[in-house]
Amino acid sequence: MxxxxxxxxxxxFLMTPDARLFFPSSVHSRAHAHLMYGLAQGEGFVVVTGEVGAGKTTLVERFCSELDPETFVVARIMTTQVAGDDLLRLVADAFGVQAEGDKATVLRGIIAALRKAERRHVLIVDEAQALTPAGLEELRMLSNITDGGRALLQTILLGQPELRRVIASPDLDQLRQRILASFHLGGLSxxxxxxxxxxxxxxxxxxxxxxxxxxxxxxxxxxxxxxxxxxxxxxxxxxxxxxxxxxxxxxxxxxxxxxxxxxxxxxxxxxxxxxxAQPRITPEIEAQLDALTHRIETLERTIARRERVFNRLMEFLSELSGARR
Structure with missing residues (x-):
């Protein structure tokens, strides 16, 4: 009307995400920069969290629209609480691989598909806060697949704030070491x-x-x-x-x-x-939240150091290229 x-x-004001209406707010622009930084590394994980409706999907729609299809193969899955084997089948199906058979068969199909194509593969996992530790471990194992020293798969995890708490689990230390960039998408000013x-x-x-x-x-x-x-x-x-x-x-x-x-x-x-609102938080819960917050802050400091090293390296390469010319 x-x-x-x-x-x-x-x-x-349609509720359906639309990359054409992407608004480059300060927080969305920074989140986009983290995605592009992670993509430039050619390996590992990028994590973007935000409240429901914060614009994560629209952000990724815009990000995907900027990727050259001649260079990248992008697959997207939306998870619920599925077992690790079922998650592998979702990944296989997203990349157009036969998802039937036992786990070993599915995994061989994924590896063959990743090695066959010359394009880079990017997997986007939405609602990742619902992933089980076993599912996240399967994604970590996929990130280990290489060919000639080159990683064949990068993964972007999108989720609600709970995802940060899931990743902070002591059992997922190896996964955290593979996170190259992480950003929390807040509201607009x-x-x-x-x-x-x-x-x-x-x-x-x-x-x-x-x-x-x-x-x-x-x-x-x-x-x-x-x-x-x-x-x-x-x-x-x-x-x-x-x-x-x-x-x-x-x-x-x-x-x-x-x-x-x-x-x-x-x-x-x-x-x-x-x-x-004032929810009741027990001392035990408060201690757990403090521990999780400390882990996340440590991870973010590590990522920040990597970004600084990367920026210095890019400056050095730029200067070196200019000197050669």
Missing amino acids: HIDAYGFRDHP REETRSYVEHRLRAVGWTGNPSWDDDAFEVIFRHTGGIPRRINRLCSRVLLAGALEKSPHLTADLVESTALELEEDLGGISVRDAIF
């Missing part, structure tokens, strides 16, 4: 929330109709926490309300009432309530 009312070419909304509107032909109160964007941020999917859901309903009222101007009051109505419809709590 609001497409006709406001003359848009398409829905500006207040300023970026407004820019995001206007970016999506302009992408479908918005030229100022409807106009928005400046304070309306503050209300949007307050009710969504800057999470893109939440922004899309709220703004879609705001446009519908504006179209029903035939309003050429969308006020902060309209956004507020729509947000409250949406929360009531979904039976959920507001972002503000969630932020100030």
Whole structure:
């Protein structure tokens, strides 16, 4: 309805990820840089985590759209809690390999496919927080497959924040050593929330109709926490309300009432309530969280050191290339 009312070419706030509407916020740009850095290494794992709706899938859609199909073979799987053998079958199927037979047969098929093609292989695993330790171990073993000293597979793990806690497990130390880049995708800032909304509107032909109160964007941020999917859901309903009222101007009051109505419809709590909620944390749980946080911080420091070494190496190679010319 609001497409006709406001003359848009398409829905500006569809929930389905669309690489064409990618918004290069500061956090998404940094996450993209981590993906590209990891890809440049030609081996190992890249980990991107974020809240539900933070834009992980859209980020990866954009990332994949930039890869040359003549150079890369990209396979994507979405996991649930499957056993290690079943995960291998998902990987085989994603790369177009026969997934029937026992584990050894499936594994031989994957290895043959990786060695046969001259292109580089990238595996993207979505909802990776649901992977079992056995499943993650299978992925680690696949990362060991080489040909002439060259790794044949790189893996990108996408997941909710729980993935970081899973990876911090003492049993997955060998996997952590293969993580080349890791980034947590947070929400947009207040300023970026407004820019995001206007970016999506302009992408479908918005030229100022409807106009928005400046304070309306503050209300949007307050009710969504800057999470893109939440922004899309709220703004879609705001446009519908504006179209029903035939309003050429969308006020902060309209956004507020729509947000409250949406929360009531979904039976959920507001972002503000969630932020100030006080869950009960026992001393035992707090100690475990502290230990996990320490492990993650140690891993991130290691990755940061590798990035600095990589940057210095690239500068040296650039200088060396210039000197030869």
